[in-house]
Amino acid sequence: MLVLLFLTFYFVDKHTLLTNRLDSSFFAAPSNVIDLAGYFCIGIFLCLILIRDTKNKWFYLPIPFFFLGLMLTQSRGPLLSFIVSLLPLLLIKPALRKHHIIIFLMFIVMLASFIMMMNFEYVLLYRFESAYQQSFIRLGIWIHTLDMVKIHPFLGWGFDKELSFVSSINEHVTTTHSLYLSTLLKGGIIGLLLLAAVLAYGLSIAKKHLSNGQGFEASLYLFMIFFFTTQGMFVIGNPGVTWYLFWFPLAIILSPPVRKIR
Numbered sequence: 001m002l003v004l005l006f007l008t009f010y011f012v013d014k015h016t017l018l019t020n021r022l023d024s025s026f027f028a029a030p031s032n033v034i035d036l037a038g039y040f041c042i043g044i045f046l047c048l049i050l051i052r053d054t055k056n057k058w059f060y061l062p063i064p065f066f067f068l069g070l071m072l073t074q075s076r077g078p079l080l081s082f083i084v085s086l087l088p089l090l091l092i093k094p095a096l097r098k099h100h101i102i103i104f105l106m107f108i109v110m111l112a113s114f115i116m117m118m119n120f121e122y123v124l125l126y127r128f129e130s131a132y133q134q135s136f137i138r139l140g141i142w143i144h145t146l147d148m149v150k151i152h153p154f155l156g157w158g159f160d161k162e163l164s165f166v167s168s169i170n171e172h173v174t175t176t177h178s179l180y181l182s183t184l185l186k187g188g189i190i191g192l193l194l195l196a197a198v199l200a201y202g203l204s205i206a207k208k209h210l211s212n213g214q215g216f217e218a219s220l221y222l223f224m225i226f227f228f229t230t231q232g233m234f235v236i237g238n239p240g241v242t243w244y245l246f247w248f249p250l251a252i253i254l255s256p257p258v259r260k261i262r
Helices: 002-011 033-054 062-072 076-086 098-117 121-149 179-211 215-227 241-253
Strands: none
Touching: 002 033, 002 062, 033 062, 033 076, 033 215, 033 241, 062 076, 076 215, 121 179, 179 215, 179 241, 215 241
16 A cells, blocks of 8 residues: 555646646556545555554555645545444444544544644635536446346346446446446446355444444454445456455455454
């Protein structure tokens, strides 16, 4: 994660750092800045897990840089998913710890400080205002996806199926912009139910992680679920950058907690 972060910062055009959303960096970076933001969020979670398990405070050092990378992608979905996924640490009593509250408050302070110092509020406000228009664009994509699903509702169209849809802004769209709708399109109702069963089992294990003091693992898993609600292709069918964003959090949460962490 750190190598990805440093290479992105090194190769990106510094003159357009606040306008290009880190989308013009080195050749091996994820082509989609939303996926890049997802990697940075996972990096933050991994640092928090390492701090808890090793008691090594040096792992706090990469967190501000990951957070800076997340903000510079100007990606709303990963940022909101990251914030919401941390809420169980505060709302669920078995996971409530003083250091969780401190970490959450530190994140809020970092967020506000970065926005104010970089005069970033105008860029961020524009990005969130544009979300209103883009919500209608994605709604049109999802409605078209559901119309396609009606043709083959039970088993879907198969792994190789892509959309051929022109959005309201005359943009040719080939993906559903949602992992779950993509699963429904390609695997039908049966495929979606199978995926839902896997995710539901993961949620049941996440509850055990919470009760054993491993709230960061549960939050990482929730981040993945929220992240792919409005993002992602069908990550099961074709290996790619998004594979790690789905399978790694799932693998972590399916490893049952074996000891009580105090």
